[in-house]
Amino acid sequence: MKNKNLESFIDDISIFEEANTEKLPPVHKWKPEYSGKMDLIIDSQGDWKHDGAYFKRRSIVNLFSKLLLLEGNKYFLISPTEKWEIKVSVAPFVVVSVDRVELNSVPAIKCTTLTEQVFLIGKSHPIWLDNINSNDNAIPFTRVRDNLNAFFNRSSYYRLIDMALENKNKSRDEISIHSLGIDYPLGLTA
Template sequence: MAVQANFENIASYLQQFSHDRSIPPLEKWNPDYCGEMDLVIKANGEWWHEGRPIRRQKMVDLFAKILWKEQDDYFLKTPVEKIKIQVEDAPLLISAVDQVEIDGKQYLQMTTQNQDVFVIDAEHPIYMRAFDGEMRPYVKVRYELEALVQRNVFYHLVNYGELYDEPNCTCLKLHSGDAQFTLCM
């Protein structure tokens, strides 16, 4: 099947989810591998198809719902096809952080640029890792997918945490519910 046909088939399939914010049950789908698509998620969060940026945020939001990761490879996955794409860094970006109270405990709530909302906990940890020679903060979102915490969001995170110095680095201690996370830079 031609790459353009795959892009159009996936876009058509996703229209049924366009009003629904929930993520489809990707873990239950075992479609055949259909090849690669010229789709790249850039390190800055932009989605490019065939060398051009995808400008329609609704389209990006729909494709983000069917992102899937296996080992170090990324795919768009539907019940009938699995198409490999390229991801330069993390496929998602964290665009907002808030503090919310749940059952009397304070949690850090993250929102991706595609409107995924979740709290930081053992299933969704926040951590530092290197990319392109620089230590950057990331969060595990779903299905082994991670999101880069954007710089402006990280500055807000500092307000919710406690900074302290260690030999050779500065650390940020964060609490979310009963979980504690330490980010050293």
């Protein structure tokens, strides 16, 4: 996709910049025709680049992250009139911060993504372990919204492990994280 097309796409979705940042656009209701492939990649660190250059404006990345759609195994950047296929190396979101919180006296784990989405680990946002490829150890993932997932960056992963080790059941070798009344296994201790 040429830069002119990217500018056109930005103009097309600019109405959402003014909207409440907590409210997501209704991408599931939009049915534009397939527009082609855009040279836009979300790399293995969660950074976005177009035509080989990283985005410099975080506000554009945050806006675009609200316009992601997964159909089958293909990711799209979508507007009411355009639907561009993009490449995602691992997952479209990256959890960069993990904190313990309480919600009505119930312990929970709060996650924040690189694109500033905030949510609590629970039924709608479970944690599971998965391999990126056959050579890697399993890493934790979580659901951000719809069928879009996030992986945990190194520091947030270590923070999860620290939290799990603090609560480790001495009679078992498995560690898990507890949030909103649900235990999520994170693997075995050495």
